[in-house]
Amino acid sequence: MARSNLLDTRTTSFGDLIGNGKIYRVPPFQRDYSWKEENWEDLWQDILIIRNKPDSSHYMGALVLQSSDVSDKEFTVIDGQQRLATLSVIAIAVIEKIQNLVEREKCKEANQERQEILKRTYLSDRDPRSLRYSSKLILNENNNDFYQSNLINLRRPRNIRSLSKSNQLLWQAFQYFSSHIGELQNLVQDGEKLAEFLTNIIAQELLFIQINVQDELNAYTVFETLNARGIELSSTDLLKNYLFSQFEGPDDLQEAQRQWRRIINTVQMEKFPEFLRYYLSLQRTRVRRERLFKIVRDSVKDGQQAFDLLDQLENYSSLFVALGNSDDDFWRDSPDSQHYIRELELFRVKQAYPTLFAAYEKFSPQDFVRLLKLVCVLSFRYTIVSSLNPNELETLYNRVAIGIMNGEIVVPRQVFENLRSVYVSDEKFSQDFSFLSISTKGQKRKLVRYILWKLEIDASERNDISEDGFSIEHILPESPTEDWRRAFSEDQIEAVTYRIGNLTPLEPSLNRQVGNEFYAAKSDAYQQSVYNLTRNIAAEEWTINAIASRQRQLAQRAVHVWRSDFQT
Template sequence: MARINLLETRTTRFGDLISNGKIYQVPPFQRDYAWQEENWEDLWQDILMLHTNPDASHYMGALVLQNANRSDKEFTIIDGQQRLATLSIIAIAVIDKLQKLVDRDEDKQANQDRQDILRRTYLSDRDPRSLRYSNKIRLNENNNDFYRSNLVNPRKPLNPRSLSKSNRLLWQAFEYFSGCLEALEDVTNSGEKLAEFLTDTVAQRLLFIQITVEDELNAYTVFETLNARGIELSSTDLLKNYLFSLCQGPDDLQEVQGQWRRIINTVQMEKFPEFLRYYLSLRQTRIRRERLFKIVRESVRDAGQAFTLLDELEKYSSLFIALGNANDEFWRDTPENQPYIRELELFGVKQAYPALLTAYEKFSPQDFTRLLKLISVLSFRYTVVSSLNPNELETLYNKVAIAINKDEITRRN
């Protein structure tokens, strides 16, 4: 097993993470903000428990960071962006409540001072030239502009419905926690209590295990072993992040991003792991879903290999979807295949997909249709006549797919 080079592993608090001029960057290829009300509610209940029990603390899971340029001030977030972004939104909601006290002339100067201190500590530093705030947590390319312009620099969006889904979730998170704070009248009626709530409860008693590594590959290796509190990344997310991280420059990254979008638009995110498993079954036996990312990582080591993989996936993507839909436009020029595709749908047969994927490329159209017919007949006899479990055919079809891919089974056999 490869050695994992950990630069640091320690227990830390949200307040420690975000203080002392540290900056946390979400890579541009990481997923958008995705937490929803059930996630916010779970976090808020944990915070309420801390609020009512001054001696308690709460473990927030592991946070995987990569040192950016070997700096102790700049970090790339490999795992933890959902939690860090949400905690910063809670800080924004607290600071917004302080502003409301200032607007009502309640202990105006003291609350203005508190607001400035909390903003500098937990959110951003102010540029002396533009007088705008630069956020300490920098989200991905789809979320960062909205986060900076409408949250760190508070400004209600003119039309929340026009926002992208993830930006709308960011704004809804702010509104959710603002409402939760309103319910804590003992806190929101006092600037001192608001500051105490953020600095003592949220910042000091929410604990993370901070794992800092030296490069992307080690970061993703660590990530695979964790079950952190945030929305767990699937093998699809891991693969996307890994392939994007192999890019050597912005041009490569833009090309890979475009190709990835085309594949996902065709296959759909929820079906991608199944598609990837069948594709990998063209060359290996007994591919398990939980090992998809590891298998790809072992064979794809640089940008060139990443492009090759994506080219292959894009080539097979339309056929994969068409194998599950007899009415797909893919079969427009070969209507003779539609009855057999319809039968595979009826019998729920997907185990033959690897063999069909490679046969469509290697065989003549007539031989592909013959294979489809044979698989349909076999599936009928196996599932209807014999009432056997069709999953038992998966090993057989896997071996057939590998043999076709290696030209050991050809149209002449």
């Protein structure tokens, strides 16, 4: 499709859309109705503002439509079904109020005529055989029957609790708007004013940017730039719809739906594109998020290929989740892996996921653990201490993953050789660590605790030290007293308070005891500590030079602590 057609856009209103004789279909497998009271409340408040300010309007976001036939009479709603469904529910609520007037014999004939006109305009004409109304908006397979049978025909469900969650939400939306319209006393007693409310405000002053696309690929591309209002269709839904469209028989479709639910329940909807990108990186380089749909569409052409993809995704889904959670049951029988997974969590490292996917599949359990350690060491040096560009890491890990899957890389040492260019040298690592400063506030506090813990284990040559058993002591305190302020300028305090050289592990009781005291008072307590790093603080005075000197010593120890097994 030509670029000019990709963004065939126009400003349109709900009335222009729904009153033009066209039909709008939500794909059968698209997400169910999911708006809740907070969404209804936001929309209702916007409507009230428009009602109280004549000639005003409200922007409802982008609406993405795909033409379903050559006559351009039917459209598939790619994005916007939540908003269209909700506005249709409001129209139904208004028509219900006019029906109430008819039943109460208030301007009966005029209100009957208004009701018929509004139904034909915003819902649909009555079927001459069944005498029921069917909607110009056709919802997905889970919502459409309830929408058509109950809402459009103003039939209260017999057992609300037996409805699916999404159909309950549709009914609750109807009740919400019916109730709030009923509170507008000057409106609800007058059929003409009710019709005017629907026709002039709901239908004309709630505006969309309508985007017409010709196929799913262009719809997916548009998704990368959309930020529509509310809980809208995601790129994951679009991928799901495409995969499901490849199945011809109902049995295959039902099995695919069950498999999809298992995958999404494991991975979670919002993380699926990330997961899919890592999986696809096992076969190809530079997989960008905005190309996911094109890659899947080009590689999946029938039901068998769709099943193959779902099988692979299900196979890797548990590993994907476990790589981000050291407490996952996945690691129950692999405590050594659990230790390194926790470090990856702490470092927030995900670039290595494709490599770890491949290694878990191809390496022995022992080699997988060795690879985990290598990734942790490399990440700590490259990302945490030297703060280098992570983009290069992603490219290399991508290539290594493909090499492992192809059988070109079969042991962790080969992984190291392929990543040697991003393994920070001892000299640079030591230099960068000598100036490392990390705030002990918020999430970073865990990282500081981890660093001190690792350094203490190395210094004391003990493995029984608890990472959570000590307090982080700021030798120059975070809240310095006047004695400290005479020894350090404000600029110096800001520069060195969170330097690693100014931090040390200390028993909580001793930490409370020393508080913000000056160094001379603290140093006696330090000698009582069980922590080697703390007892070895030997400076007579705590100065800028003392902090720098101690941090250089810690940097030399860090070179030994965070070192690859394959480094020569």
